[in-house]
Amino acid sequence: MKNKLIAIVSFCFIHMSLFGATDHYDNIGKIYAVVAVVAITLLGIAAFLFYLERRINSLEKQLEDE
Template sequence: MSKKLTLTALLICSTMVLLSQEIEMATDMRSQGKIYVVIAVMSVIFAGIVAFLVYLERKISKLEKQLKK
């Protein structure tokens, strides 16, 4: 029981230390305005994936309709 309590306390403390640190790269990118480029690229990639999935869904639906006939 004591080991579990000690381990839990250690994990909580280490998590708190990690959360209190700032991410240096993100701060630098935000100050230089590059974070918007990162967000734009991620948005384009996400939109591309969604468009591809919609395309596949339509194609699969057509194939399913053909199989039912």
């Protein structure tokens, strides 16, 4: 299952590699570490946006209460 997932993800990268990189997909190059880093960054920023939304929600509530 995990291998299949990795295969699918790497398939996307093969198609993205327009400039002729050829060894992306066997994990010798550790491309998954880069994928993980980008995923963490984006997820972290998204989590912070959710936190902002919660603060706005509470502000709206405060305004309604008045």
